[in-house]
Amino acid sequence: MSYRGLLDKYGTLLDLPSHTRPVSLLEGNTPLIPAEALSRHLGGGFELLVKFEGLNPTGSFKDRGMTAAVSEALGRGAKTVICASTGNTAASAAAYAARAGLKSIVLIPEGKVAAGKLAGAIAYGAQVIQIDGSFDDALTLVVEISNKTPICLVNSINPYRIEGQKTGAFEICDTLGSAPDWLCLPVGNAGNITAYWAGFRQYNALKASGLPQVLGVQAAGAAPLVLGHPVEKPETVATAIRIGKPARGEQAIEAAEQSGGRIIAVSDDEIISMQKLLATLEGIWVEPASAAGLAGLAHEIAAGTFQPGGKRIVAICTGHGLKDPDIVIKDLAKPRIVAPNMDALMEVLSA
Numbered sequence: 001m002s003y004r005g006l007l008d009k010y011g012t013l014l015d016l017p018s019h020t021r022p023v024s025l026l027e028g029n030t031p032l033i034p035a036e037a038l039s040r041h042l043g044g045g046f047e048l049l050v051k052f053e054g055l056n057p058t059g060s061f062k063d064r065g066m067t068a069a070v071s072e073a074l075g076r077g078a079k080t081v082i083c084a085s086t087g088n089t090a091a092s093a094a095a096y097a098a099r100a101g102l103k104s105i106v107l108i109p110e111g112k113v114a115a116g117k118l119a120g121a122i123a124y125g126a127q128v129i130q131i132d133g134s135f136d137d138a139l140t141l142v143v144e145i146s147n148k149t150p151i152c153l154v155n156s157i158n159p160y161r162i163e164g165q166k167t168g169a170f171e172i173c174d175t176l177g178s179a180p181d182w183l184c185l186p187v188g189n190a191g192n193i194t195a196y197w198a199g200f201r202q203y204n205a206l207k208a209s210g211l212p213q214v215l216g217v218q219a220a221g222a223a224p225l226v227l228g229h230p231v232e233k234p235e236t237v238a239t240a241i242r243i244g245k246p247a248r249g250e251q252a253i254e255a256a257e258q259s260g261g262r263i264i265a266v267s268d269d270e271i272i273s274m275q276k277l278l279a280t281l282e283g284i285w286v287e288p289a290s291a292a293g294l295a296g297l298a299h300e301i302a303a304g305t306f307q308p309g310g311k312r313i314v315a316i317c318t319g320h321g322l323k324d325p326d327i328v329i330k331d332l333a334k335p336r337i338v339a340p341n342m343d344a345l346m347e348v349l350s351a
């Protein structure tokens with residue numbers, strides 16, 4: 001049978017109202033790619049798999065939750081959806097709204113959204129508004145407006161986003177036949193870690209698929225869940241997790257604790273080196289935030305605080321590298337320019 005999207009495949013396992021009218025871009029069904037070279041680089045002796053969520057229709061895992069949230073909004077009769085976003089939610093909301101024939105409005109923190117994400121939101125026809133403030137400021141505003149008007153909020157506070165995002169856990173269990181030993185993933189607003197944990201628990205209750213231990217990873221400059229208090233001015237190169245007051249922070253901590261895992265922070269340098277390693281060793285190019293989960297794993301292995309031996313570890317790589325090309329280009333020596341002849345080319349190649 002041909003694939004018809006997440007609501008078609010897993011809809012009966014998601015707690016969505018009966019008025020829901022499916023809007024799909026055939027999201028999900030992303031590959032679980034073996035990362036043997038990276039596993040060896042980190043010391044070896046364990047199985048490492050990358051769930052490459054950058055291969056969703058708008059280039060990030062946000063499409064899993066957005067198909068559910070927009071389908072519910074459409075069925076309810078909403079005309080407009082709104083979200084605050086560090087970028088990927090905006091692009092996803094705009095695409096699904098376009099497909100549903102709805103209007104979309106997105107609020108983004110001024111100057112802090114990666115080029116590929118902003119371009120996406122505009123291309124899909126969203127009304128994009130820059131806020132002279134942080135993501136957290138933008139979120140406060142959209143929550144207020146959705147309480148006062150019929151405009152439908154599609155941030156991950158929307159429970160249907162979480163329902164849709166549970167499908168990532170279902171897919172991993174279906175592919176592997178059971179849950180992995182460990183799951184590592186980046187944590188920003190903490191919707192994704194909440195959804196994965198809910199999804200694994202639901203599948204375990206239903207199919208005895210087991211539960212992973214969860215390693216949630218924040219950026220050191222935006223690590224409220226590690227510090228134990230909100231961060232007023234979060235700073236990190238990983239813009240998708242540049243969040244100081246996670247909406248689902250308590251649920252994230254619960255997921256880590258209940259699973260026997262933890263939430264840690266890694267530096268921007270660790271994130272960028274992992275982004276490079278993953279691209280050069282495995283051919284998987286992800287945006288900086290998406291490398292945070294693996295950077296956390298590498299950090300723990302190097303510190304001796306995590307023994308990976310014999311374990312099966314799945315890393316969620318949340319978004320595509322194409323979303324944020326500037327990060328790579330910025331640090332790059334400009335490619336050399338040579339005369340268009342063989343001698344000049346050979347000279348460069350033999351240097």
Ligand SMILES: *Cc1c(COP(=O)(O)O)cnc(C)c1O
Binds near residue numbers: 191287289319
């Ligand atoms: C949204 C996002 C995250 C963070 O997910 P949360 O659910 O906010 O914790 C991480 N990486 C990418 C690429 C994202 O778009």
